[in-house]
Amino acid sequence: MDKEFHSKDYFNEVYANLDEFAEQVSALIGYPITIEDSNHQLLAYSTHSRITDEARILTIMGRRVPEKVINSLWKEGIIPSLLDSSEPILIHPKQQVGLGKRIAISIRKNDNVLGFIWAALEPESDPSPQALSILKLAAKEAKNQLLLVQTRLKRKEESYQEYFWKLLTGHYGSEKEFRAQLARFPSALPQAYSIIVFQFEQAITPETEKHIHYLINTTQKIQIIFHTIDTDKLIMLCDYTAADASHAISSFIGSFIANMEERFDVKIPTAGFGKSYRQLIDAQKSYTEAMMVISLKKRYKQELAAIFNYELLGIYQYLEPLSQQRASHNELPAGLRILKEYDEKHQTDLFHTLETFLTCNSDPGEASSMLHIHSNTLSYRLKRISEISGYNLKDMNIRAYLYIEIKLTKYG
Template identity: 35%
Template sequence: MTFAESPAGNIGWLERRADEISHMLQCPVTIEDAEHRVLAYSMHSGSTDAIRIATIMSRRVPEHVIRSFHEGGVIRRLQKEEGPQRIEANEEIGLGSRVAIAVRSGKRVIGYIWAAETDQPLSESDMEKLRRAAGSIAGELQRQTESRWRSDLSQDMFLSRLVEGYFATEAEIRHQSGCLKRPLPEYYRIVAVDFNLDASAVWPLLNQAGGVIEEETGLYSLAHAAVGERVLFLAGDAKMLSSPGEWKASLEHLADRLARAFPDVQATVGAGGLTAREYSLAPRSYAEALKVIGIRRRFPRASVQELVYEELGYRHYLPAVAETIEAEAIVNSHVRLLREYDREHQADLTHTLSVLLDCDCGVREAAERLHIHPNTLGYRMVRMNEISGINLKSMSDKVAAFLYLQSGG
């Protein structure tokens, strides 16, 4: 079979090519870009597996499958080897056997063709046909990659300038937002994802992170960009329907999905305050998002779940508390005495105090978190008072010890 190069701008050409390749190989075929987003798939009527169905429905390979491919060396093999590669079935993730090949523009991988071996394994002759098919679609994939890159660049430039305060007026912001091809919502916040990497290492992650962000159903994402060491996105709420709890749940879900998508990178999410209409205030929302990230990184124990600026609470003051403690060499006498006792007797009273204060001295809740009986905790509270003199009925004693522990003292 002879493959023709795609004419520029021929809508539907890639879909037709997927059907042609499928007919030639007698198996279902999917064509993806380099970030595993579905560009085209065949209408093959034979049997197929759950992973292909899920991929087509979501227009992207499921994250757990991508992670399995990375961990199993499948992606590395496809990027290294130029010919078709057979991928064995994996019942654990619901994947049938596949043959895949990377589509290249020069030495750069710009996409993949996946052929599902539903009826019988592909022959050597089929492998050669698949190799030629990959070459035939390279031009079209390159055109689509460049088109998406230009669109992403426009979004990136707009969002970068927005958070840097580049625009002089609201009218200018509204005019320049045309690159988003979607209206700016009345309520928005800037969300940042810090990967704890150098800026040069963040750019390669932008498209994949953007794909995860765009697929988060709880967030209305308008644009994403790489700014310095972080990926940012503008999250909106068209009618302020989302409650603080819903924002928090969506961001926690996003943080979990990013952790699974980038298992080798520590991604920290932070969201600025919700802002109404005035996009000239985006730099403030960005600064707030960075403050959340800074606090979460510096005081991880104190801010495990706090992703939104409005919910930082007392954590706003932790940097100042920590600086004062360091500058004045402050030592909380109650905590010092408990730590000395713990070291000498292999005890754990300092941790007990920390958990108890986290629970606002609620004995039942603290006992559950410590996995001990409330009576045992009661005994420990008496011992803490005897050893250190701390009065757990004194607001002054409790606040002093709490802030000292939370700020890393």
């Protein structure tokens, strides 16, 4: 490398902050600069020039890259390339997400990516070899400053996690004590919150934890206030203030599970979230409810496949205490027992027909379709079920009772 490409010739000043450094890089290569951490949170940016676009404006206004831009860059394979390479990467315009032409480079310490430098380009221009060389030197120069940022964030996060564990375990005896400790943190708790739990297949490794941090910090679907890890579980406290909070959290859970598998090859079998509460002292309740959702989803995989919200469990949330109550006699009600015995003796399938009919909200059309039989055949079977078991299937109270009893057979 020639003399003009040595770091000391370009970055021989002491910079008061990263913004001054971004201005220096911008002046040297002639393009506006943004500097992000590894989670795409904006750390610094140079002043605007004639080159700007929607993505740059939204990044500066929101202090982080818009989620739609991040998702697009993952789909195009650009972020994986930045994570794997220390070379500058040219990015062509992505008009659908408001992103103009870019050149980007990762800021690294060995194999660990600390952040990124992005330069916005003119649509018809490409950076010169000298600009690319300066950008590579800038990435090396920014390393120490980003290491300091990373250290400060880690200390702050450890403090947050300690407090969060005290919430989950009911460490303090009163709401007043919880509130007094909360005053140490700059971010205020929302008016209503809920606890989310993700159950992983195995213990969460440091590498997986890095991926978790990335997705938590880049999502804009919900606001996550606290998060912590307990062996194979990721636990979060999130804002539940918005009217559509339940839908937003369910959507976030679905995308989080999908992104962990698609981007990082990490499978998360299930997740759930508890009811919303306003008092800090109730965090333990929401956590217990989230864990109950996970427990029930493991038992009723088909029935609860699309359910993450404790409040949408319906009768399933009552199955645990009911199962404990039934354990003393450990047998089906007489009519259902007779129906099972009839099936075994005559090689019929009436018990399954009844379960399907009840699971389909007693809708004959839906039940016939699921059973792959004609509606007349279903009507005949339901009539025989009533005759054999003695239950009046036109009585909603009886149908609810039978539905619970049948589901209880799967609880153990």
